[in-house]
Amino acid sequence: DAMVIQNPRYQVTQFGKPVTLSCSQTLNHNVMYWYQQKSSQAPKLLFHYYDKDFNNEADTPDNFQSRRPNTSFCFLDIRSPGLGDAAMYLCATSRGDSNQPQHFGDGTRLSIL
Amino acid sequence: GESVGLHLPTLSVQEGDNSIINCAYSNSASDYFIWYKQESGKGPQFIIDIRSNMDKRQGQRVTVLLNKTVKHLSLQIAATQPGDSAVYFCAATPSGNTPLVFGKGTRLSVIA
Numbered sequence: 001d002a003m004v005i006q007n008p009r010y011q012v013t014q015f016g017k018p019v020t021l022s023c024s025q026t027l028n029h030n031v032m033y034w035y036q037q038k039s040s041q042a043p044k045l046l047f048h049y050y051d052k053d054f055n056n057e058a059d060t061p062d063n064f065q066s067r068r069p070n071t072s073f074c075f076l077d078i079r080s081p082g083l084g085d086a087a088m089y090l091c092a093t094s095r096g097d098s099n100q101p102q103h104f105g106d107g108t109r110l111s112i113l
Numbered sequence: 114g115e116s117v118g119l120h121l122p123t124l125s126v127q128e129g130d131n132s133i134i135n136c137a138y139s140n141s142a143s144d145y146f147i148w149y150k151q152e153s154g155k156g157p158q159f160i161i162d163i164r165s166n167m168d169k170r171q172g173q174r175v176t177v178l179l180n181k182t183v184k185h186l187s188l189q190i191a192a193t194q195p196g197d198s199a200v201y202f203c204a205a206t207p208s209g210n211t212p213l214v215f216g217k218g219t220r221l222s223v224i225a
Contacts, residue, residue, distance in 0.1 A: 042215035045212055098145075099145035107154075
């Protein structure tokens with residue numbers, strides 16, 4: 001089945017130690033998104049790629065970076081994780097035309113020690 | 114911009130009853146709306162969507178109603194089952210390819 005796959009499902013890192021989260025898709029969608037979701041809250045968009053065009057949300061901290069080397073893969077890099085970055089990180093994809101649903105992976109839960 | 118809010122953070126219903134989850138949005142230019150279901154430890158799962166040129170859309174056991182006059186959206190689940198227990202999010206997009214704006218979520222608990 002075509003899907004959005006996030007690895008790993010659980011990630012533990014140390015305060016200040018860089019960490020990379022991965023997302024891959026088999027849907028061949030143009031758009032890929034990264035969201036941060038904290039407990040009992042709605043997903044918060046960090047940034048998205050439309051093909052290779054990167055779109056950063058205004059309030060996304062500089063600590064968060066992203067790479068999209070090809071259509072299928074997208075990475076979230078957190079350069080110096082703080083305790084406040086502990087959250088679920090969700091990757092989603094959508095087709096590039098208007099009014100299309102986003103398809104989500106099951107997320108990576110990031111813990112900071 | 115757009116802001117999306119759900120009316121109730123929690124909803125408890127008896128198994129077999131119908132559930133109604135409500136949502137309000139602020140931007141009258143929003144033209145695409147989605148309901149997602151999120152179970153514990155999983156990503157949001159698409160349930161049903163509706164475009165602004167419609168006021169009702171039905172799926173399997175679910176119906177979405179859109180009232181553009183009062184900027185209100187609702188999700189109706191018929192014959193609610195224990196497997197429907199989850200957090201439900203509504204989301205809207207102001208226009209075109211603008212990313213979705215999510216509401217805060219309603220936790221639905223089904224009492225057996």
